Amino acid sequence: MNVLALFDRLRSPQRHRLILLIPLAVFILLLPLLFSSAYYYRVAALVFIFAIAALGLNLLMGFAGQVSLGHAGFMGIGAYAVTIGPTHLGIPPLFSFLLGAALSAVVAFLVGRPILRLKEHYLAVATLGFGVLVAIVFTNEAGWTGGPDGMTVPGLTLMDWSIRGAGAWYWIAAISFLLGAALALNLADSPTGRALRAIHDSEIAARVLGVDVAKKKLIVFVVSAVYASIAGSYFGLINGYITPDVSGFLRSIELVAMVVLGGMGSVIGSLVGAAVLVILPQALTVFHDYEHIVLGLIVMSVMIFLRRGIVPSLAAALGERRAK
Amino acid sequence: MAEFLQFIFSGLTVGAIYALVAIGFTLIYNASDVVNFAQGEFVMLGGMTTVFLGYAGVPLPLAAIAAVLVSTAIGLALYRFAIATAAGANAVTLIIITIGASIFLRGAAEVVFDKRFHTLPPLFGSDPIRVGGAAILPQSLIVFAGAAIIVVLLWAFIDRTLFGKAVIATSANRIAARLVGIDTRVIVAACFALSAAIGAIAGILITPITLTSYNAGTLLALKGFAAVMLGGIGSAAGAMVGGILLGLLEALAAGYLSASYKDAVALVVILCVLFVLPQGLFGKTKVERV
Numbered sequence: 001m002n003v004l005a006l007f008d009r010l011r012s013p014q015r016h017r018l019i020l021l022i023p024l025a026v027f028i029l030l031l032p033l034l035f036s037s038a039y040y041y042r043v044a045a046l047v048f049i050f051a052i053a054a055l056g057l058n059l060l061m062g063f064a065g066q067v068s069l070g071h072a073g074f075m076g077i078g079a080y081a082v083t084i085g086p087t088h089l090g091i092p093p094l095f096s097f098l099l100g101a102a103l104s105a106v107v108a109f110l111v112g113r114p115i116l117r118l119k120e121h122y123l124a125v126a127t128l129g130f131g132v133l134v135a136i137v138f139t140n141e142a143g144w145t146g147g148p149d150g151m152t153v154p155g156l157t158l159m160d161w162s163i164r165g166a167g168a169w170y171w172i173a174a175i176s177f178l179l180g181a182a183l184a185l186n187l188a189d190s191p192t193g194r195a196l197r198a199i200h201d202s203e204i205a206a207r208v209l210g211v212d213v214a215k216k217k218l219i220v221f222v223v224s225a226v227y228a229s230i231a232g233s234y235f236g237l238i239n240g241y242i243t244p245d246v247s248g249f250l251r252s253i254e255l256v257a258m259v260v261l262g263g264m265g266s267v268i269g270s271l272v273g274a275a276v277l278v279i280l281p282q283a284l285t286v287f288h289d290y291e292h293i294v295l296g297l298i299v300m301s302v303m304i305f306l307r308r309g310i311v312p313s314l315a316a317a318l319g320e321r322r323a324k
Numbered sequence: 325m326a327e328f329l330q331f332i333f334s335g336l337t338v339g340a341i342y343a344l345v346a347i348g349f350t351l352i353y354n355a356s357d358v359v360n361f362a363q364g365e366f367v368m369l370g371g372m373t374t375v376f377l378g379y380a381g382v383p384l385p386l387a388a389i390a391a392v393l394v395s396t397a398i399g400l401a402l403y404r405f406a407i408a409t410a411a412g413a414n415a416v417t418l419i420i421i422t423i424g425a426s427i428f429l430r431g432a433a434e435v436v437f438d439k440r441f442h443t444l445p446p447l448f449g450s451d452p453i454r455v456g457g458a459a460i461l462p463q464s465l466i467v468f469a470g471a472a473i474i475v476v477l478l479w480a481f482i483d484r485t486l487f488g489k490a491v492i493a494t495s496a497n498r499i500a501a502r503l504v505g506i507d508t509r510v511i512v513a514a515c516f517a518l519s520a521a522i523g524a525i526a527g528i529l530i531t532p533i534t535l536t537s538y539n540a541g542t543l544l545a546l547k548g549f550a551a552v553m554l555g556g557i558g559s560a561a562g563a564m565v566g567g568i569l570l571g572l573l574e575a576l577a578a579g580y581l582s583a584s585y586k587d588a589v590a591l592v593v594i595l596c597v598l599f600v601l602p603q604g605l606f607g608k609t610k611v612e613r614v
Contacts (some may be wrong), residue, residue: 067416129550129591136584290431294431300425303420304409304410
């Protein structure tokens, strides 16, 4: 039996859920043994933060088969919520964080209805437009957001404990990802999850079978927006500074690239995709000016040679070898 | 009135460039179903190569021709090494490949050229022509004329030559085209080359007005894609109308509403159009087989 394929696909049956989550928890616990400085904690925390956003987007893309080129918009809402809330409105950071997630859900609900009626490339351009609109608002409302230069994010305090330092953020991000993965797997096994897979295969067939297509798509869109919003809040808090780039077009593209690189419909794929695209630019700084050339080449070659994404392609290759 | 005319002129100028980018998108999409997000990089390459050949002492007309050839070669290379190698991959995978190509080309431009803004001297000087109280740059007229000539030539090529008919056959049905003896790989390669050349020419024409830099392509690709979707994907007329409309919308929004929200206005209009006409202005309704 192919282990990777067994515990990796989102569609694994209920009893296999723990086979994915327990090794993931062990991995999260043991990973810091390899870290020799705060820098490692920071990079790993960023990987998990982006993995949360990628996982949410993966629910939408890998499951329901709906692409979004604007998910960084929700990251921006989350990031600016934890910034504007405490700074301008006097709302405590933790509450701002929750408000941001709720606001993202409401926005996703309102925007999702008309947008999700569109298909394929039209959906792509509509979501792209939404993301860019959010970024434009953050750039222009300088009185609230500090404009293109951005603004400082106030620190997060829980009771009397102020959270700072890469170590603390590593645990917060990693455990949030673990919870996010558990929720995602749960959703996958629910009737909604099955309905979404039916929509992915054929929308018309799903509708004929009595699936409320619009409603199911909207649910997963809202869920994925909340994931992105939470990731955005963490991203703002760990950096302590935020600019409209957080919700920019390139950020949205990066999220989609994480999902596709790692593998659509794969929980571990979201983590792997996020790891590749967060760690690579850090590692590539040794190439100085050639950084973007190398990054572009790597993205192209991974997609050409592992076209189903890193995790599913490797799982399939492993399965083939065992079968022989 | 003079103000209005002024906005219309500037909108048409930018719109003509969006239209050319959109036509490049459409050519490649029709032949191969690939949405090429590296389309904007051809525009950048056309402008930047001309500028730097000019710096090296090459006379500008020669530099422009060389820039178009270089971009065409890069378009062919993109098809041969990235798209053809990944044949059969799904649409999102192909999009990510073209995005990878776009990052690569931008990175290469950063190294080969530099990170500064550059411009070219306008062909007929920069004394504006007065029309009804509005000023129009001679270079804008060259942009319109250039765009019009390209569209007419492209139409003649597609509609009047055997090769063009093969392009139409390929975009109608690739398997059927292959069955009647058309080498569809050659056709798709030609479409990549053509759309790279069109992009490069657009880049050279617009550089005297908007300047260019190594990262000018991203925004153009985004606008071109939006124009394509506004017009309806796959329709050449839609691409042109979409491009011009987008340019006009931006210029009018910048003039009458707010310069910083001009892109926002254009996007909101596109979203509204798509809500009413989910296939764009000229798109065909696709029937889903179950």
